[in-house]
Amino acid sequence: MNAWAFYLTTIIVYGAVDAMACMALNVEFGFAGISNFGFIIFQSAGAYTAAVLSMPRAATSNGGFQQYVLGWSLPWPLPWIGAALVGGLLALPFVFLVGKRLRGDFAAVGLLVSAVLLNVLVKDYVPFLNGDAGISIVPAPFQSFWDPQALGYQFAYGGVAVVLTIIVYFFFRRLTESPYGRSLRAMRDNDIVADSLGKNLRLQRTTTLVVGGMVAGLSGAILVGFISLWAPGAWGYAETIVLFAAIILGGAGNHKGAVLGAILVPLGFEEVTRFLPPVANPTLVPALEWVAIGLLIILFLWFRPEGILPERRRILSGAPAKGAAPVASAPVPAGQETDALIKLGNLDELNFRQLLRLGDTTNDHRVVLSTQGLTKTFHGVTVVSDVSIEVRQGRLTGLIGPNGAGKSTTLAMLAGTLPSSSGSIFYEGRDITAMPSNERATNGLVRTFQLASEFKKLTVLENLVSAIPDQSGDSFWGAMRGRRHWGREDKENIERAMEVLGGFGLTQYADAYAGGLSGGQRRLVEIMRAMLAEPKVLLLDEPMAGVHPNLAHKIGDQLTRLCEAGMTVLMVEHELSIMDAFCDPVIVLAEGKVLAQGTMAELRANSEVVEAYLVG
């Protein structure tokens, strides 16, 4: 009987520790899209920290048979707090890896290698943390006046672990179900686009890693206080893969899924094998466990990539969940929308000035955006060469040219998506050549992309709302202050987005995943999203590509209205009829150089332009 009770407490503590770790990794991987293949070192750092903070000086303990740093004999809860802090601080060196320029899988490999390296160093350098043998006889909290072997103590320990796990659950929920959580998921779905809408990727990733690292560190502290030893064998890099398996199984992007995964994989595997009959070959059972974990990862990613408890779709529109079935079934191929979809909503009635907070600017047609000698070279090939252009306020400027003329590259350099090789960019009188793209966006210079760039696993409404700048819940501390702090404002933002959606006739898709829409609808979502980012200058990269011609002309009308309301638009477009109808002036690029500019009528009269582009 007693044996079973002790066994139960062990399971409770291990379960709580695994659940915490899985939730933390899930926030990093499932919500923010950071594949932290080195996650286990954060848990381990917490375990070691708690150990050496609670233990006496190494020289005096146990006849000095183990060597380690610190040894401050601190009372509970200081070692646990220290563990959380060290777990969080450990994230900071990795900010370089997860910064915005590096591919996600390269960063993941860097984290994996860091985990291997730290394990090797701790194992081989004995004076630091007693090397391969690890640290043992770690004191349990309060052990001087409460016997850790007593059943009451063990249940109390398990109780504290469970309570902390529940607190972590609600802490993470507060974080992820906020406007900030929305920004994290936007970054996960498409980081380059999130960046172009003004999200600070480096800050978002750093925050996530620090928060995840703190919880991981705390989980390590809880574990080491219970089992009283910690050694490099316990935190090989493959332990992280076990946690990934748990999250993939349980459901990435779902906190309950992470807890379920923790119970099924790390805990389940540990406990089930306990009851297997002994076999002759001692490596057989552990080896088969690893094979099973590998197979689980592969099979789940193939047959049920969303996990047992999939990520929840967030219904924001306030529409009754039943009744209106908003999910688009099969996506309609681009350009083949039915007439019903082409009919836009009440776009003409939208008050852009009010909706997009354009204020009372009167169009003065001053130069707001210009370049001087802008040049881009790839592998020694010059794609954009010495381009100097001017974009005037309140105008709808067109940018045309044959394939490979450097239109999209120019646009990308204006928005900061690509760094320029030489030359300068000026925006509202400032040299912004070195300004990061997200800062350009927050200053009102917003771009769209040529390829589909919706946040797939965000609903259409979430896509739009995520772009709205200066949300009070769109920061870590804003999110922590809770719904009372940002709820009302978020409701207003949702209403604004709904109004724009209505204008474009897509109200029925408000709560559908953006990834499930047709090509043309996704383009509209992207245009609406860029508008809600409240740009002063909007850079559009072929916004009409794949859009039905009738619809394209309606969008063109609205872009003209936007300009009348005080916005400035620079639009790359292939379709000459669009240019004819809406753009003035038009800049022609050919082979990376500015060939001509003027009204379309003037350009059609220019034989050079006609030869280079209009005829071909």
Next chain:
Amino acid sequence: MSSFGFGLITAAVLAIATVGFTMQFAVTNVLNLAYGSVMINSAFVSYYLNVHGMTAWASLVGGVVTGAVVSWALNRFIFTPFQRRSLAPITVVIVALGVDLVGTFGLQAIVGGNYVSFHQSPGREFHFLGMILSGLQLVILAICVVVLGLVHWVLKYTRLGKAMRATSANPNLARNSGVKVQRVISTTWLISGALCGLAGTVLTMNTGVFEATSAQLYIVLLLAAMFLGGPGEPYGAMFGALTIGLATEISAAYINPQYKEVFAFLALLGMLTFRPYGIFGSEKTN
């Protein structure tokens, strides 16, 4: 100077392995983290052929064939289907980690956890230029040099090599220009898999004793060598392997053998942080 000799062998074997690894990345954009498990499985096939009467050099062929077939099948039946379905490259990397676990520990479950070694004498020692190399090591070195020469010839002077380079630069453009991209990718995985099998077998011959998990951390050296020369660049891989191979053995001799991999780790982290497209590389378009 003797550490230079060891470094040369390490570098030659690493070069074979890294060239295969980087070619897979070049044509399919997959960081095949299961590479080490294919190496060790190939080595064990060679080992069993060797134990059952074949000479070590004949059994080497078995390892090469195993590496080629297994790698081809991995790409054909696992990586390609996942790539077709998912857009995030990280999914395929996680799948590769899963495959690595299955490959490594599946092997361990079958062969057990004991160390084994080839039935092959290291041959007499040769002394020259202050280096001491066994006959076995000289043969390994010769094989590696010949194979790297062959890779160079294929890449530079054959239609296949040209098609590979085109596919690596831009698969869509290559397809539109008449390159049979699927066939090129399959062939690349066969060839790179053969290099993987060869590297695994000669690596274990050189180290002497090995077991199922012996190649588990080799992936770190591979990644370091690949990122040093630029991911997807076969010649960069040769340069990276030479640097990493020599640096690890020489630092082991002069600093502390326990930390011999640390240089590789630091090189890799430094490259990822400051120059993720290699010392000579530059960012690709798009």
